[in-house]
Amino acid sequence: MRSYLLHRLWQSAVTLVLATIVVFLGVRALPGDPALAFAGEERDPASLAAIRERLGLNDSLVVQYGKFVLGALRGDLGTSTRTGIPVSTMIGTGLPVTIELSLLALLVAIVLGVTTGVVAAVRRGRPAEWFANALALLGLSVPNFWLGLIAILYLAVGLGLFPASGFVPFGEDPVANLHHLVLPALVLGTGIAAIVMRQTRSAMLESLGADYIRTARAKGASPRAVIGRHALRNSLVVVVTVVGLQLGILISGAVVTERIFGLPGFGKMTIDAVFQRDYPVIQGVVLVTAAAYILINFLVDVAYSLIDPRIRVAGGQS
Amino acid sequence: MTAQGEPVLTVRDLRVTFRTDDGPVSAVDSVSFDVRPGEVLAVVGESGCGKSVTAMSIAGLLPPSATVTGSVRLRDQELVGAPEPTLRRVRGAEVAYVFQEPMTSLNPVFTVGSQITETLRIHQKLSRKQALARAVELLALVGIPSPASRVGAYPHQFSGGMRQRVMIAMALACDPAVLVADEPTTALDVTVQAAVLDLLRDLGTRLGTAIVLITHDLGVVADIADRVLVMYAGRVVETGPTQELFDAPRHHYTLGLLGAVPTAGRRAAGGRLQEIPGLVPVLHEQPDACTFAERCPAADEQCRAGAPALEPRDTDPTTHRAACWHPADALLTKGR
Numbered sequence: 001m002r003s004y005l006l007h008r009l010w011q012s013a014v015t016l017v018l019a020t021i022v023v024f025l026g027v028r029a030l031p032g033d034p035a036l037a038f039a040g041e042e043r044d045p046a047s048l049a050a051i052r053e054r055l056g057l058n059d060s061l062v063v064q065y066g067k068f069v070l071g072a073l074r075g076d077l078g079t080s081t082r083t084g085i086p087v088s089t090m091i092g093t094g095l096p097v098t099i100e101l102s103l104l105a106l107l108v109a110i111v112l113g114v115t116t117g118v119v120a121a122v123r124r125g126r127p128a129e130w131f132a133n134a135l136a137l138l139g140l141s142v143p144n145f146w147l148g149l150i151a152i153l154y155l156a157v158g159l160g161l162f163p164a165s166g167f168v169p170f171g172e173d174p175v176a177n178l179h180h181l182v183l184p185a186l187v188l189g190t191g192i193a194a195i196v197m198r199q200t201r202s203a204m205l206e207s208l209g210a211d212y213i214r215t216a217r218a219k220g221a222s223p224r225a226v227i228g229r230h231a232l233r234n235s236l237v238v239v240v241t242v243v244g245l246q247l248g249i250l251i252s253g254a255v256v257t258e259r260i261f262g263l264p265g266f267g268k269m270t271i272d273a274v275f276q277r278d279y280p281v282i283q284g285v286v287l288v289t290a291a292a293y294i295l296i297n298f299l300v301d302v303a304y305s306l307i308d309p310r311i312r313v314a315g316g317q318s
Numbered sequence: 319m320t321a322q323g324e325p326v327l328t329v330r331d332l333r334v335t336f337r338t339d340d341g342p343v344s345a346v347d348s349v350s351f352d353v354r355p356g357e358v359l360a361v362v363g364e365s366g367c368g369k370s371v372t373a374m375s376i377a378g379l380l381p382p383s384a385t386v387t388g389s390v391r392l393r394d395q396e397l398v399g400a401p402e403p404t405l406r407r408v409r410g411a412e413v414a415y416v417f418q419e420p421m422t423s424l425n426p427v428f429t430v431g432s433q434i435t436e437t438l439r440i441h442q443k444l445s446r447k448q449a450l451a452r453a454v455e456l457l458a459l460v461g462i463p464s465p466a467s468r469v470g471a472y473p474h475q476f477s478g479g480m481r482q483r484v485m486i487a488m489a490l491a492c493d494p495a496v497l498v499a500d501e502p503t504t505a506l507d508v509t510v511q512a513a514v515l516d517l518l519r520d521l522g523t524r525l526g527t528a529i530v531l532i533t534h535d536l537g538v539v540a541d542i543a544d545r546v547l548v549m550y551a552g553r554v555v556e557t558g559p560t561q562e563l564f565d566a567p568r569h570h571y572t573l574g575l576l577g578a579v580p581t582a583g584r585r586a587a588g589g590r591l592q593e594i595p596g597l598v599p600v601l602h603e604q605p606d607a608c609t610f611a612e613r614c615p616a617a618d619e620q621c622r623a624g625a626p627a628l629e630p631r632d633t634d635p636t637t638h639r640a641a642c643w644h645p646a647d648a649l650l651t652k653g654r
């Protein structure tokens with residue numbers, strides 16, 4: 001187990017280093033002169049040169065990369081060319097909002113997806129399965145933004161159950177914070193819930209047909225233990241994989257959802273930065289996203305090895 | 319013989335029909351047998367004869383598409399038609415199972431210890447600690463080396479034979495009255511088959527467990543069974559004490575299985591069933607005829623016109639009975 005985790009940790013570190021290189025070169029490869037963007041209205045060559053010097057653009061790429069990495073390690077990702085606020089400060093305010101939204105959406109996706117998936121598998125061929133399947137189809141085919149708009153229209157504006165937009169930090173007022181995030185989390189979570197449901201259903205059908213289920217029944221285990229303990233535990237490997245694979249959707253979905261509900265998160269920051277060609281912010285945002293992705297993948301692998309003992313051994317031997 | 323006293327399990331006129339998309343399938347038809355404490359009853363027959371269906375119907379483990387009639391009595395308790403909660407109390411505690419595939423019959427994500435303690439804790443009021451201690455004892459009982467450390471291992475960390483020992487430990491956890499072993503050694507290496515069978519036989523005798531052993535392997539039958547039940551197309555075609563049945567098989571199907579004239583203890587070619595031309599039919603309805611007639615060398619009009627009853631030889635009635643209009647021993651006598 002430990003050697004497996006060390007192995008995965010090492011892999012993650014290498015991936016992270018590669019990610020910093022890609023981010024660094026990617027931003028340099030963008031069309032347009034950062035100095036020009038930074039200078040704004042100022043076009044006089046002398047001040048442009050001064051800006052280049054100040055931004056370190058005259059150094060060789062290697063030196064620039066070294067400075068970028070050292071800065072990033074100290075938490076210094078430069079300053080926004082638009083607002084002059086340090087990028088790390090901007091990320092520090094935006095990221096928690098996105099993380100909270102994503103976690104809540106994931107919670108919605110897992111609770112909704114796993115329960116309907118299990119029900120669909122256990123009640124195979126009965127009305128409950130039809131209902132669960134219809135729900136999944138709906139979740140898959142309805143786009144996020146449309147669901148968001150409908151939710152705002154009916155649940156927020158129409159019935160006034162939830163605020164239509166805005167955000168209150170958790171530290172200020174936890175209840176209001178959650179109240180503001182219920183709709184966005186539901187909207188973002190349902191699409192993923194549908195995918196989780198379908199995978200859970202097929203994994204459960206497979207597990208329920210397995211020999212160890214017959215063994216469990218032959219022991220005198222209750223249906224609840226047979227389904228919830230023996231079959232579900234084996235299906236969780238699939239669920240974790242699916243959730244891991246959906247993280248991309250979660251991140252891009254968060255961007256759209258934040259936009260719709262006016263949440264001051266990472267997504268909104270990213271869109272603004274791209275529209276304003278705010279290179280340091282783009283660079284910081286991409287780097288943090290990549291790091292988050294790598295971290296989450298690592299956590300998914302840890303979850304795997306906790307669920308399925310066979311993976312621990314396989315990893316330990318490699 | 320090690321069998322003593324009254325039967326613990328009495329099966330009478332058991333019939334199982336499956337509802338399928340192609341209409342009903344009759345899998346088991348009027349099967350009757352008894353098993354006594356400490357006795358090993360072998361159920362033999364080709365693939366599809368209804369051996370597993372018979373086994374699963376004992377503790378009501380068949381899928382909902384099965385209709386079971388007749389009687390399965392565990393001492394004084396009727397199990398056919400008993401409610402689920404009653405059956406759940408019987409399963410694992412009084413009637414335990416060992417299945418063919420030790421690779422897949424254990425749950426890969428739980429330690430063997432937790433799978434054994436699960437059985438214990440379903441049926442007995444034991445603390446986690448007591449159950450674990452008992453699990454270690456059970457692993458020792460079935461011959462797993464250093465059981466105290468192996469109790470925390472996962473199934474994939476055991477060899478096939480060791481896994482089957484774990485399955486046996488799990489089955490014996492609550493000291494069941496009846497152990498149903500459905501081809502327990504078929505998936506194992508030949509070298510470990512004997513060891514696992516000896517273990518079963520030995521534990522059955524020592525603990526007084528009645529064993530219903532389902533097998534393809536006539537060598538196994540000769541070695542450890544007290545009595546044999548030969549099944550064909552859902553019916554019992556011959557039954558009797560092992561020695562007698564091997565010495566003087568009466569049904570032509572049994573004869574075919576044994577291949578020529580066998581002697582008890584001598585394994586038919588490689589211990590495997592002999593090939594009999596033809597296949598076991600899948601029956602939608604049990605015909606009023608001998609189901610083996612199509613493949614039987616001695617079949618005539620009588621065989622196709624009525625189903626023979628399972629009867630002892632008229633000259634000396636014993637527990638050895640066959641369902642055949644033209645029993646092989648009668649032919650032999652005539653021929654001499």
Ligand SMILES: Nc1ncnc2c1ncn2[C@@H]1O[C@H](COP(=O)(O)OP(=O)(O)OP(=O)(O)O)[C@@H](O)[C@H]1O
Nearest residue numbers: 336338343345364365366367368369370371372600
């Ligand atoms: N769930 C089911 N639905 C329909 N038919 C079934 C079902 N289970 C078993 N059968 C049928 O019942 C008959 C007996 O099957 P069974 O599994 O008892 O055979 P078996 O003697 O155990 O064979 P094997 O040696 O291959 O294990 C077969 O014809 C099979 O097709």
Ligand SMILES: [Mg+2]
Nearest residue numbers: 369370371500
């Ligand atoms: Mg079978």
